[in-house]
Amino acid sequence: MESPDIKTAKPPVPSRNAALFERAQQLIPGGVNSPVRAFRAVGGIPRFVQRAQGAYFWDADGQRYIDYIGSWGPMILGHGHPAVLEAVQKAVVDGFSYGAPTEREVEMAEEIVKLVPSIEMVRLVSSGTEATMSVIRMARGATGRGKIIKFEGCYHGHSDALLVKAGSGLATFGSPTSAGVPPEVVKDTLVLEYNNIAQLEEAFSLHGRDIACLMIEPIAGNMNFVRASVPFIKRCRELCTQYGALLVFDEVMTGFRVALGGAQSVYAQSLPGFKPDLTALGKVIGGGMPMAAFGGTRAVMEHLAPLGGVYQAGTLSGNPVATACGLATLREIQKPGFYDALSARTHSLTRGLSDAAKQYGVPFSADSEGGMFGFFLLGTLPQNYPQVMKTDSPAFNRFFHAMLDSGVYYAPALYEAGFVSAAHSAEDIDATVGAAARFFASR
Numbered sequence: 001m002e003s004p005d006i007k008t009a010k011p012p013v014p015s016r017n018a019a020l021f022e023r024a025q026q027l028i029p030g031g032v033n034s035p036v037r038a039f040r041a042v043g044g045i046p047r048f049v050q051r052a053q054g055a056y057f058w059d060a061d062g063q064r065y066i067d068y069i070g071s072w073g074p075m076i077l078g079h080g081h082p083a084v085l086e087a088v089q090k091a092v093v094d095g096f097s098y099g100a101p102t103e104r105e106v107e108m109a110e111e112i113v114k115l116v117p118s119i120e121m122v123r124l125v126s127s128g129t130e131a132t133m134s135v136i137r138m139a140r141g142a143t144g145r146g147k148i149i150k151f152e153g154c155y156h157g158h159s160d161a162l163l164v165k166a167g168s169g170l171a172t173f174g175s176p177t178s179a180g181v182p183p184e185v186v187k188d189t190l191v192l193e194y195n196n197i198a199q200l201e202e203a204f205s206l207h208g209r210d211i212a213c214l215m216i217e218p219i220a221g222n223m224n225f226v227r228a229s230v231p232f233i234k235r236c237r238e239l240c241t242q243y244g245a246l247l248v249f250d251e252v253m254t255g256f257r258v259a260l261g262g263a264q265s266v267y268a269q270s271l272p273g274f275k276p277d278l279t280a281l282g283k284v285i286g287g288g289m290p291m292a293a294f295g296g297t298r299a300v301m302e303h304l305a306p307l308g309g310v311y312q313a314g315t316l317s318g319n320p321v322a323t324a325c326g327l328a329t330l331r332e333i334q335k336p337g338f339y340d341a342l343s344a345r346t347h348s349l350t351r352g353l354s355d356a357a358k359q360y361g362v363p364f365s366a367d368s369e370g371g372m373f374g375f376f377l378l379g380t381l382p383q384n385y386p387q388v389m390k391t392d393s394p395a396f397n398r399f400f401h402a403m404l405d406s407g408v409y410y411a412p413a414l415y416e417a418g419f420v421s422a423a424h425s426a427e428d429i430d431a432t433v434g435a436a437a438r439f440f441a442s443r
């Protein structure tokens, strides 16, 4: 797994991170509760976070890091924003969970419907995985069809039908990417190449009338950062409409992250009137608390229980503390100029990294939208998963560890996007670019 030339960070001796990782591995598989946290891709010892504030977190050894993960997207305001803290502190004294409806759930639904024009009705859930899994069940229930389309490199949570890779050809459906997923569970999932219009057209001409929905990360953040091209999204929309399939945008990562109206509002700038039928939301919507949502047209959403025949439920759905946290977050991001400032800050990071790489002749490309970014040790921006995976992975790992040693925490895998928050200052960006420049210079 770990390549021998990885430069691992030198933690203080004895390292509390190392000691905690030892203890964790005794009882928790791999020592972590979600695989990418384990540093398996980059090698070395994961940092155990002790506390976080603004753009930073501190690990168990007391080291400070500029945080470019932000809990994988949710912390768009940075950590410990005063308005969010206050809302959560106020909410907890009134009870943690009731299992009965609350006013804040109504307010949350009103905010979502106001901010995302394609959403007429919405249901709250507790994780992105639940949102995408439920939206697929609903799409199948509403259309009476069984097949779904997804794209290679897009991640839609860990439900069985979505842990799948492409079959040998378009006439064959996928095979599981995880042990424990029976082949028959993924036999209705067709996996296509991202940004490949010809293949998409062929798939619809072969299977169109059986397809319940096409699910896509419009700006993919789980194969680093790859945008769907405008013509590709346009064709997705046209083919879904033509064949009566539902277009589902998985905006668990991009929703309220790339723009106030999500990635769909970005595409609507080039494609006037553009809307997906259904949308999955998560991450930013909960502001760091477990909350996610799915929504769409009234006609489709009315298929959901108790109105319709598609069952979906959750003990902690619409949790009162999570809705308080999410609502406070959504209020902050609606302040005038929020996204302009966030986009500019994010762009100053990708610009700075690109300039530094260019100065030292390092192949490099980068892209960003709103507060989400990606960079590649590749001369040109990749358009799909196989192109992303052409990245020189030992080189990325050396870069990752050099940054970590300099107090900069990027995602510990080359196939993950990065996130800038409103708390990142120009000085934080300068320090980050400076550390990258020192690494590029030393190669």
Ligand SMILES: *Cc1c(COP(=O)(O)O)cnc(C)c1O
Residues within 6 Å of the ligand: 126, 127, 128, 129, 130, 132, 155, 156, 157, 158, 217, 221, 222, 250, 251, 252, 253, 282, 283, 292
């Ligand atoms: C994170 C993510 C999910 C899964 O959300 P969880 O809350 O981790 O279950 C689904 N889709 C996309 C696009 C994501 O980025």
